[in-house]
Amino acid sequence: MTNELLQKRIKTLERRFNLLLLILVVAIGAGIAAVRREPDSLRVRQLSVVDGNGVERVRIAAPLPEPSILGKRYHRDGSVSGILLFDAEGNERSGYVTSDDYPNVFFTLDSLATQHVLLMAEPQGSPALMMWDEKKGALRFFVDEGQPHIRYSRAGEKLVDLVPEVAK
Amino acid sequence: MIALWLAAGMTSIALSGDRVLTTSLDGKVQSWKNGSSRVIASRDYELYAVAANGDRIAFCGNSPEINLDGRTLRLPAGWCLSLAFSPDGRTLAAGTSEKQVELFDVASGKIARSLDTKWSTSDVAWSPDGKTLATASYGVSLWNAADGSLLRKLEARAIRAVAFSHDGTRVAAAGRDAYIWSAASGDLLRTIVPEGFAQFVGEKAVIEPINVPLLAVDLSPDGKTLATAGSDRLVRIWDIETGKELQRFEGHRASITAVRFLPDGIHLVSASLDRTVRFWTVGQ
Numbered sequence: 001m002t003n004e005l006l007q008k009r010i011k012t013l014e015r016r017f018n019l020l021l022l023i024l025v026v027a028i029g030a031g032i033a034a035v036r037r038e039p040d041s042l043r044v045r046q047l048s049v050v051d052g053n054g055v056e057r058v059r060i061a062a063p064l065p066e067p068s069i070l071g072k073r074y075h076r077d078g079s080v081s082g083i084l085l086f087d088a089e090g091n092e093r094s095g096y097v098t099s100d101d102y103p104n105v106f107f108t109l110d111s112l113a114t115q116h117v118l119l120m121a122e123p124q125g126s127p128a129l130m131m132w133d134e135k136k137g138a139l140r141f142f143v144d145e146g147q148p149h150i151r152y153s154r155a156g157e158k159l160v161d162l163v164p165e166v167a168k
Numbered sequence: 169m170i171a172l173w174l175a176a177g178m179t180s181i182a183l184s185g186d187r188v189l190t191t192s193l194d195g196k197v198q199s200w201k202n203g204s205s206r207v208i209a210s211r212d213y214e215l216y217a218v219a220a221n222g223d224r225i226a227f228c229g230n231s232p233e234i235n236l237d238g239r240t241l242r243l244p245a246g247w248c249l250s251l252a253f254s255p256d257g258r259t260l261a262a263g264t265s266e267k268q269v270e271l272f273d274v275a276s277g278k279i280a281r282s283l284d285t286k287w288s289t290s291d292v293a294w295s296p297d298g299k300t301l302a303t304a305s306y307g308v309s310l311w312n313a314a315d316g317s318l319l320r321k322l323e324a325r326a327i328r329a330v331a332f333s334h335d336g337t338r339v340a341a342a343g344r345d346a347y348i349w350s351a352a353s354g355d356l357l358r359t360i361v362p363e364g365f366a367q368f369v370g371e372k373a374v375i376e377p378i379n380v381p382l383l384a385v386d387l388s389p390d391g392k393t394l395a396t397a398g399s400d401r402l403v404r405i406w407d408i409e410t411g412k413e414l415q416r417f418e419g420h421r422a423s424i425t426a427v428r429f430l431p432d433g434i435h436l437v438s439a440s441l442d443r444t445v446r447f448w449t450v451g452q
Contacts, residue, residue: 070383070399071179071425071441072216072249073230074288075265089422089441090177112399113326113344113381
């Protein structure tokens with residue numbers, strides 16, 4: 001190979017190298033810009049928020065995990081998706097969920113022992129609000145077939161239906 | 169009182185000779201002796217139970233696998249909530265998230281018998297003679313260990329822990345309240361209602377007059393006193409005959425998941441979701 005030809009090939013290679021370097025710099029710059037930009041949306045199966053002690057306090061998931069109650073995890077009655085709130089010990093205390101098996105939507109408030117408030121809407125449109133304490137005193141509000149109902153029961157007694165008598 | 173801090177909430181205690189074994193939600197089994205500890209096993213899931221019989225150790229948690237001295241036993245369904253060796257060490261009872269308790273033959277690792285408990289089983293305990301198994305599955309059930317037949321149901325609500333007295337004559341359980349029954353007749357001998365919840369204001373515990381669930385119970389070796397603990401964050405010692413509270417230990421800042429008398433009957437160990445294991449001296 002002559003010296004002139006060698007020089008020519010070196011120059012060609014230099015041009016190609018510089019072009020590649022330019023492409024690389026532009027690509028890295030574009031990549032950094034893309035990473036720095038705020039995402040418009042986050043598409044995940046679950047999102048967990050933990051407190052300063054590492055205890056999970058909020059979970060958004062589809063489906064949600066089985067409930068953890070006072071250090072042990074138990075079965076949930078049916079799979080649900082939505083939002084759960086946990087107390088500082090990690091106990092599940094509230095949920096705003098839809099059922100994965102039946103198209104109900106629920107909002108619940110729980111003590112350390114059991115559920116105490118349930119607000120729900122059924123798929124055909126019947127809403128209900130139910131409250132009960134650990135001694136089985138209960139108060140229920142619901143609307144069904146155009147008829148409002150309020151029912152209550154004292155501990156150990158039968159449910160008493162209030163509104164139909166009043167409405168007559 | 170000696171307090172030892174750990175990485176994650178503690179879930180169970182077992183005694184193995186002069187060692188105290190614990191499990192935690194970060195999947196660790198730890199062995200405690202003379203105030204120091206070492207991790208003897210680790211898993212990538214929450215651990216809920218440890219059992220010991222002499223040097224033999226089993227542990228389990230949020231998995232169908234039970235570890236028995238390095239061997240893996242497998243539950244047919246669900247996960248494991250509680251464990252106990254029979255006194256002769258030949259059978260390992262596993263309470264599960266499903267409606268069953270599995271009795272494993274320790275030698276073969278196979279399931280010898282399944283008990284239909286109707287509910288998930290938070291705790292299991294053997295009578296000292298090994299003839300009866302108590303299960304905490306919402307209420308308490310007593311089973312004939314030989315043939316798996318249900319001997320008796322002891323009515324109580326939301327039971328999380330169960331224990332036999334050392335002479336086998338009494339069964340104690342913890343749930344909404346604490347209960348003591350005659351093991352022979354099933355008669356309820358005493359109900360203990362441990363009112364009070366330790367709310368911490370800075371370093372000082374203020375006792376709020378509310379009832380919260382109990383999670384742990386144990387009877388002293390002499391059978392005279394009962395230890396309870398739970399979401400009240402208090403370890404309490406009760407006189408079984410009178411039902412009076414004899415002593416109260418404050419210090420845990422979250423629910424106490426396990427409490428055990430040490431064999432000397434003078435010392436107690438408790439484990440909590442506050443990530444501590446605490447040793448207490450009774451009678452001081």
